Amino acid sequence: MNRIFNSAVCAPALAALLVASLLIAPARAQDYGDTPYVQTPQNVVDKMLDVAKIGAKDYVIDLGSGDGRMVITAAQRYGAKGFGVDLDRRLVTLSNRLAAKAGVADRAVFYERDIYETDLSPASVVTIYLLPEVNLMMRPKLLAMLKPGTRVVSHDYGMGEWTPDLTFTMDAPGKTVGREKKSKVFYWVVPARASGKWRWRSAADGGVARDFELALTQMFQKVEGTLSVEGKTVPIEEAKLVGETLSFVARLDTSSPARYEFNGRIINHAIEGAVRTVRAGATPQQQSWSAARTEIWEPRHFALPAPTLVPPQQ
């Protein structure tokens, strides 16, 4: 229930208050109603954790944890650790009790806390079953606070322009909402910041050393750009960014065409990896690849307008 609408203020005053708050304050999901409590059916919980490839080293945070099933299952079946947060004190108490009953109270803990005030930085996996607009409001926080490579799994709702790396629909016979007993699962890997200009000098396949410049733009995990060497610029192909791992192909050197396959890990403003050079009729050559970021550009998703939210019905 929306906290504003819980107040005892009369309806016209309330409407005026809402209009005034919309005019003076940026939209916050809290103002559009908190997600009601609906359980994720256990078979969907299991599938979400499977998709995230949870292991004993994982730290799982469930946003709006209900009866705690997501973190308790992660601890019980996969040996993971983690916590859940929920605004409903009774659900938090119940979750801690169920964790103790399952013998995982040391690894699955639940707090009465608002998702908007939760530090997400320890997570290697975040699970979500919230309303679509709440997902959108959480999106910047997820992208800013989570480490690159963190997996995010959401039940039923996506993240707008942040297209999932994987999505599917599955049977959910235990579902308590909706006519169709089906659930959707969405999965993302938080991308590193790749956008900017990157430079390096190398003799890509053992020849004379040359200066390379990679110019990358980024929209969430989608990257595109160009590679320039000695005044020649080509678009990069097959570009992929999965967490910190960047890979792409560039076709250079038209006189003796070569396919350069770059693969590296972005760590802050450095890339460390390898480049494999493939030329027709020759054995592929591989050598190490190190690049340094010389210009940082804001990812294009930073410029997306704030989500348009529908105010709650009175």
Ligand SMILES: C[S@@+](CC[C@H](N)C(=O)[O-])C[C@H]1O[C@@H](n2cnc3c(N)ncnc32)[C@H](O)[C@@H]1O
């Ligand atoms: C749809 S239920 C999901 C429960 C559980 N994660 C599951 O999948 O079974 C959403 C939960 O989020 C909680 N919630 C809603 N808004 C919240 C907020 N701002 N901060 C923390 N919890 C919230 C609700 O109390 C509810 O238990």
